[in-house]
Amino acid sequence: MVKAVVLGAAGGIGQPLALLLKSSPLIDELGLYDIVNTPGVAADLSHIATPAKVEGYLPPDDGLAKTLKGADIVVIPAGVPRKPGMTRDDLFKINAGIVRDLATGIATAVPKAFVLVISNPVNSTVPIVAEVFKKHGVFDPKRLFGVTTLDVVRASTFVAEKLGDLSLSSKVVVPVVGGHSGVTIVPLLSQSSHPLPASISEDDYKTLVHRVQFGGDEVVKAKDGAGSATLSMAYAGAEFSFKVLRALKGEKGIVAPSYVSLEADSAGAALLTKELGQELAYFSSNVELGQEGVVKINPLGKITEAEQKLIAAALPELAKNIATGVGFGTEARL
Numbered sequence: 001m002v003k004a005v006v007l008g009a010a011g012g013i014g015q016p017l018a019l020l021l022k023s024s025p026l027i028d029e030l031g032l033y034d035i036v037n038t039p040g041v042a043a044d045l046s047h048i049a050t051p052a053k054v055e056g057y058l059p060p061d062d063g064l065a066k067t068l069k070g071a072d073i074v075v076i077p078a079g080v081p082r083k084p085g086m087t088r089d090d091l092f093k094i095n096a097g098i099v100r101d102l103a104t105g106i107a108t109a110v111p112k113a114f115v116l117v118i119s120n121p122v123n124s125t126v127p128i129v130a131e132v133f134k135k136h137g138v139f140d141p142k143r144l145f146g147v148t149t150l151d152v153v154r155a156s157t158f159v160a161e162k163l164g165d166l167s168l169s170s171k172v173v174v175p176v177v178g179g180h181s182g183v184t185i186v187p188l189l190s191q192s193s194h195p196l197p198a199s200i201s202e203d204d205y206k207t208l209v210h211r212v213q214f215g216g217d218e219v220v221k222a223k224d225g226a227g228s229a230t231l232s233m234a235y236a237g238a239e240f241s242f243k244v245l246r247a248l249k250g251e252k253g254i255v256a257p258s259y260v261s262l263e264a265d266s267a268g269a270a271l272l273t274k275e276l277g278q279e280l281a282y283f284s285s286n287v288e289l290g291q292e293g294v295v296k297i298n299p300l301g302k303i304t305e306a307e308q309k310l311i312a313a314a315l316p317e318l319a320k321n322i323a324t325g326v327g328f329g330t331e332a333r334l
Helices: 014-022 038-046 063-068 088-109 122-135 149-162 202-213 215-223 231-248 266-276 305-333
Strands: 003-007 029-033 053-057 073-076 114-117 144-146 176-178 185-187 254-261 282-290 293-297
Touching: 003 014, 003 063, 014 029, 014 038, 014 231, 029 038, 029 063, 038 053, 053 063, 063 088, 073 088, 073 231, 088 114, 088 122, 088 305, 114 122, 114 231, 122 144, 122 254, 122 282, 122 305, 144 282, 144 293, 149 176, 149 185, 149 202, 149 215, 149 231, 149 254, 176 305, 185 202, 185 305, 202 215, 231 254, 231 282, 254 293, 266 282, 266 293, 282 305
Parallel strands: 003 029, 003 073, 029 053, 073 114, 114 144
Antiparallel strands: 144 254, 176 185, 176 282, 254 282, 282 293
16 A cells, blocks of 8 residues: 655645646555645545545644555645746745744654655755754655656657657657756756757757756746646656655566755765765765665766756855754754
């Protein structure tokens, strides 16, 4: 029996994510939590003819603890979506406290669960969760994941567009490393399973990289104040959740991108740190998944000079983001 929980289940990401999870045969129970509307969302989903039993709770009467009870995997899309003109710092100020409080609930109710963080800014919210878990003495770096799958989904789609065949988008695999915002997102296009046209110009290459890095801005602008990337994020969050669940059930050889603590694999972290030329506490790379969570953190491998420059530009911003999250989480531990 596998129980999945969505924290922030009534929101723009939470509802379609819950729908996709309810549709999966990998899940037997689905717990939903939010500050409003969750019982209604749960009732709606419960009418869908798939095996998963659905329950939804609100904050009163220990709703969070009730939702989390028995959870194997907890996905956190909770928080405020980005709006036009909102900076990363603005988003952090709003969502940091939300993530801290939910992490506290997880640490006390289901400290062994796999925790998948979608709430932005992921580069900082994942360290917050880690610090809260450390406070409670339950931090296991192998079980904490920042969900960066949307960057890979976008890269796959945009490369397929460049190749002139969208039917390839589900087959194209592009490693995306670094972090999960702006310049910290580094698509390793040279390692794409489907190479870009040899004739691609330098300007077209730079435009493609920028689109992967700032695809979220494209959606925020198009929605004109009505939200951010919710449907594509829900799809990406579900895709990563399914991989974690398949690994939990014993399937071998599953590799997926994720923003993780480098403490999860000291040997892999050593190789990655050597490639980066700088020590970081967190980094997104291709990660091998297993029943215990992170089995192996894979190195970058062979990259081009252009990609090396992108990595170099990403590292200072990523280090700053990590420090912000750790600082907030450490204060929460006092």
